[in-house]
Structure formats: structure tokens, C-alpha cells
Amino acid sequence: MITFEKIRWKNFLSTGNSFTEIEFNRSPSTLVVGENGSGKSTMLDAVCFALFNKPFRKISKTQLINSINNKKLVVEIEFRVGLKEFKVVRGVKPNIFEVYCDGQMLDQDAAVRDTQKYLEESILKMNFKSFTQIVILGSASFTPFMQLPTASRREIIEDILDIEIFTTMNQVLRDKIAVLRDEIRDVETEVEVAKSKATVQRKYIEQLEKDKKIKVDKIKEKINELIEATTELETKLAETTSEKESHDDPKERKRKLDGLKDKLDSNLRKARKELDFYHNTEECPTCKQGLTHDFKEEKQKEKTTRIEELESGLSDMDSEYELVQKSIEVYDKIVTDIQDIQSDIISQERYKNRLTLELNEAETNVADIDEEKTKLKELAIELTETNKKKTEKGEEQHYNTAAGSLLKDTGIKTRVIRQYLPVINQLVNKYLAAMDFFVHFDLDEKFNETIKSRHRDKFSYSSFSEGEKQRIDLALLFTWRTIAKMKNSASTNLLLLDEVFDSSLDNNGVDYVMNLLHTIGEETNVFVISHKGDQLFDKFRNQIKFEKIRNYSVMS
Ligand SMILES: Nc1ncnc2c1ncn2[C@@H]1O[C@H](COP(=O)(O)OP(=O)(O)O)[C@@H](O)[C@H]1O
């Protein structure tokens, strides 16, 4: 409950450079009188401007400044919320906006808009729209509830029922849902990327393993080929070796042949010498005895035969030599072949050893594959985590959507409104009856009204007379105030009625409204602005009067 205590203003509209001050809670009922243009309605603008930075009437901020003196405009309002005393000071030229709580000014660093928001949402718990439906029933530029579009009707009722918070929550939630939707889309892309990364990696590892197998198989095949080739060589070696062993060494034969030839040669030389001797010699060189012709002839014959034998022996040896030479060539070739085979075996053995080492290394070296497998494991972890994130976000969105359906207009709010609509309708009808206006008023969930007369004819608001309309407006105003009190939301002591009694209401109407005002309790401070002062003054406990003195409005 807000208890308004005091308002002061100067250089505001027709008010001059000294403060006009009204104490709101001095009397439960105050009649505000004065001639046209004396400055009565100015108090509505002052109150609204002080609280909402916006006058009740549609007047621009610069037009609020007194046009005669053009001096500093100041409006100050004081009120209590619970045990806390508040004061709002607002000025134009220079612009002033100060909010005090228990004499302490609120944070000046906060942006002006933030402070205004804080004032409306956290201190007053009312916005301009609701305030002007609950506190003020004006004549000029006032739009009665019944002439507001349904969206504005909803806004006011939500404010009074204190369920606007669900609208704010829904807006916040909607933003959150949108952000989360984007995040989910991102995380889904992340999952896809992680999946394809893992697939590529898996294929890469398969390829590496395949390559390795091919390499190992190739080496093994080569080794097997070598083993086979070596076996073949060894067989050949054995064969060649046994072939070699089957031959006598022809060099030995040649040596023997050489010895024999030397012997034959020397025998031939000796035989030729002896033939020469027996041919040329007449006496024995040792005993000096003469040699006979026959003897010599016989000896010559003998030596010639001998020479012939030796020569034929030597010529026989030539073919023998040829054979030996051939054998030597064959034998040498076998030896060379054996050496070649042996060296081939050795080099094959070496090659095989090298390949074995290579095979061993190819089989045991799995470092690169292991490294890629580790990478794959990391990718799998990444995928699991991203999937987890996706699930979490999905769940969160699920809850958000569920919460969203509760926060929608058709959710919790409709339930609360549904609960209060019968109360609202009952109260409106009660107040209408109290003002001797017997119609059946019904506001539905969509905030459309039906008004039926006693004879059950349907009426629309606009088809009623001004006086009847005013009764409906008043009934709604009292209803909002009662509901606000029940909800302890937009409840206040202040009630300002501007010219309600003057034109449209008949005398009966005035009496009924006065009766109603008396029933709404002592904690309400009602101000009734009227220029019918003479007819009304005995019905009020207090009276203030505005008049214009030397072009300035003053209060007396
Ligand atoms: N900026 C202004 N400077 C001086 N006078 C103004 C200014 N704006 C309006 N007025 C005058 O203030 C008076 C309006 O006072 P108002 O409170 O509406 O009178 P009422 O007593 O009829 O409700 C009018 O006489 C109007 O000409």
C-alpha cells in the first residue's frame, strides 16, 4: 500500500514561482473548487509528472513550464511504502530527477531510465496506465477502461492482479529459448563435425593397418623367395662340388706330363748328341781306340731309331697336352662356378638378414598407428561430450518450452485471471447497483464486456448515456481499488476525481457516489475537483480553493 502524503509544485503550468502544496492525508475527503482555468486539474498533472515523468493530460514537457515567468519548474511528491519514506523531485530547466528513500538519495550513477524503471517496478509497483485507472478518474483526455483496447485492458488487469511478472518472465524465457535454439543448432553441427572427424580418422587407421600389412607381406614374400633361391643355389653347389670331386685335378696330370716331356726332350737331345758323336767321331775319347765303321753304323742306326721313337713319343704327347688343357679349363670353370655360387649364397644371406630386420621393424613399429588411435579416442571423447551437451541443451529447451506454455497468456495468467474474473464482475455489479444502476456487467477472459439490462437486452458501453457511462467508469475504478487492496498490489490512499460530479451525473447520481465514497474507508483520501462547490461543500470534511491572481494560479 502506498500512502501519498504531500505534493508541491512551482512554475508548473499556470503556477508561479512559489510552491503550491497539498497534503494528501490530512482529510478523508477534500473538495477542490475554483473557476474554470484556475488550476485545479493541474494537480493531476503534477502528481503524474512527479511519479511518471508524464503529465495526466497530453502536454509536452516544455509546455509544462510556466510560460509567463519561464522559471525553473519543480515538482516534489512524498509518500510512504510500509515503513519507508520516499520523496521524488523532478525539475525541468534544469532537468532534475531525484529519488530519496528515508532522506537518502538513490544511486545517481544509474541511468535515468533505470531509476524510473526501478521507481515504477520496485517502489510504486504501478505503471502510468494502471495508476491513471486506479487513482484518477478525470474528465479531460481520460480514456475510461471501457474505451481501451483489450490489450491495454489486459495490461491494467495484469498489473492490478500483480501477474505482470509472468509477462516479463515470458519475455525473458522467449529470449532464452531463441538463444538456446541457436545454441542447439550449433551443437548439432558440432556433433556432425565430430562424427565425420571420427569416421575419417577410423578410415585413416584402417588404411594405415592395410598399408602395414601389405608392406609386411611383401617383405615376407621376398624373404620366402630368397630362401627358395638359396636352397636352389645350395643344391647347385652340392652338385657342382660333387662334380668337382669326381674329377682328378688335371694340373697334377699336366705336371706329370711336363716331367715326362722334359725327360723325353733331354733324352732326345742326348740321342741327337750321341748320333752326332757316332757320326763325327773316329776314336773313343776315353781309351783312344779307333771305332769301326760297322760299329759306328750300328750305333748311328740305333740312335736314329731312338730319336725317331722319342720324336714320335713327343708328338704323341701334344694331343695328350691338348686333352689335359681342356680338362684344366673344365675344372677351372667348375671351381669358378662354385665360388660364384658361394658368393651368391652369401649375398643372398646378407639380403635376407637385412629383410628380416626390416620385417621385424615393420611388425613391431606401431607407433604411428598408436598415435592415430589415441587421436581417435580423443575424438570419441569429444563426440560423447558434444552429444552430452546436445542432450542437456535439449532437456533445458524442453523445460523452457514447458515453462513457456505456463507463462503464456493462456497459462498461469489465465488461471489467475479466471479466478479473479468472477470477483471483478461481482464487484462491478455491486458498485453499479450501489449507484442505482441495474445492469448486468460481465467481463470475459478476453476482456470483452457484455452489459445486459434488466430486460436482458445486450448493450454496448457506447450506447449508454454519459451519466451511465460515468457510473460504469466509477464502478470499475472502485473495483480496481478493491482488487488492488485484496492483492496488496497497486493499492493507494489517493483518489482523485476530476469533474465527475459536474456535468453528467444527476443529483441522485451524486448522492449515490457520495455514499459509495463514504463506504470505501477512512484510509482513502479522496479529492473531488468540481466547480459546483456550492452544491457539494457540505458533503466534504475539507475544502481547498484555486484562483488566478495576476495570471498565476494560487491555492487558498
Ligand atoms: N505553460 C503554461 N503556462 C502558463 N499557464 C498555462 C500553461 N499551460 C496552461 N496554462 C493555463 O493553466 C490553466 C489550466 O489550468 P487547469 O488546471 O486546467 O484549470 P481547471 O481549474 O479548469 O482545471 C489554464 O488557464 C491554462 O491557460
Ligand SMILES: [Mg+2]
Ligand atoms: Mg479542470
